[in-house]
Amino acid sequence: MIRFEQVSVTYDGLPHPSLRDVDLTIPEGELVLLAGPSGAGKSTLLGAVSGLVPHFTGGTLRGRVTVDGRDTRTHKPRELADVVGTVGQDPLSHFVTDTVEDELAYGMESLGLPPAVMRRRVEETLDLLGLAALRDRPLTALSGGQQQRVAIGSVLTPHPRVLVLDEPTSALDPAAAEEVLAVLLRLVHDLGTTVLLAEHRLERVLQYADRVALLPAPGAAPRLGTPAEVMAV
Numbered sequence: 001m002i003r004f005e006q007v008s009v010t011y012d013g014l015p016h017p018s019l020r021d022v023d024l025t026i027p028e029g030e031l032v033l034l035a036g037p038s039g040a041g042k043s044t045l046l047g048a049v050s051g052l053v054p055h056f057t058g059g060t061l062r063g064r065v066t067v068d069g070r071d072t073r074t075h076k077p078r079e080l081a082d083v084v085g086t087v088g089q090d091p092l093s094h095f096v097t098d099t100v101e102d103e104l105a106y107g108m109e110s111l112g113l114p115p116a117v118m119r120r121r122v123e124e125t126l127d128l129l130g131l132a133a134l135r136d137r138p139l140t141a142l143s144g145g146q147q148q149r150v151a152i153g154s155v156l157t158p159h160p161r162v163l164v165l166d167e168p169t170s171a172l173d174p175a176a177a178e179e180v181l182a183v184l185l186r187l188v189h190d191l192g193t194t195v196l197l198a199e200h201r202l203e204r205v206l207q208y209a210d211r212v213a214l215l216p217a218p219g220a221a222p223r224l225g226t227p228a229e230v231m232a233v
């Protein structure tokens, strides 16, 4: 479960907070679409979950964000790897190794898992994401949709409870976007992973969302509801 309690974020040099007094609870095991116009604070909200805000962005965060009870401000992003996985728009900037298999293993290396467990999780994830035939492929030789599936897989192998995705399909053509979204759906249903997904092309994801969290404007309170409830307002 992800919980925001009276969270405000103000970046250095900006006169107004980018998030203001946000109270929000994201239920366990759901796919929640984070919607709202550009500049409303979607990336800031996601960054507060993954710990990137304020550790890597600067600025101040007041209030408390917890993921499975862990405070994202008192833990560095690396210390949250087994709780929250984060994927952005550009998989190439996310990669730290050269091949599919190495990339899937990398995220587990700091967790102290037994090698047999790491190997098993790599195999499971290759199967789950339909990547088994590509295991030795250089990451640069993959299509955009395949790269994004590897990026998702690499944050999954530590078995995080929560997956945070910031516009993961924005660089993809519609067919590749569908491919990535199909993978996400399977995750929520098979692994019980909670997924928080920001996407400005609502039509791509609305049909898959259990709920929508709408940030209607910069500094405004988010509304959480079923897609029908939120979109009706």
Ligand code: ADP
Pocket: 011, 012, 014, 018, 036, 037, 038, 039, 040, 041, 042, 043, 044, 045, 057
């Ligand atoms: P969205 O994802 O909905 O487009 P953002 O969270 O990216 O919104 O941005 C919200 C506001 O915060 C904007 O005014 C943006 O310029 C500002 N902002 C976002 N990230 C940073 C940052 N790292 N440093 C300074 N200002 C930022």
Ligand code: ADP
Pocket: 111, 112, 113, 114, 117, 120, 121, 159
């Ligand atoms: P899986 O979910 O892939 O089946 P588990 O999480 O059940 O793997 O872990 C399998 C084994 O790994 C268990 O015996 C457990 O004791 C060990 N293990 C899990 N996490 C750690 C850890 N952080 N450090 C050391 N050993 C661990």
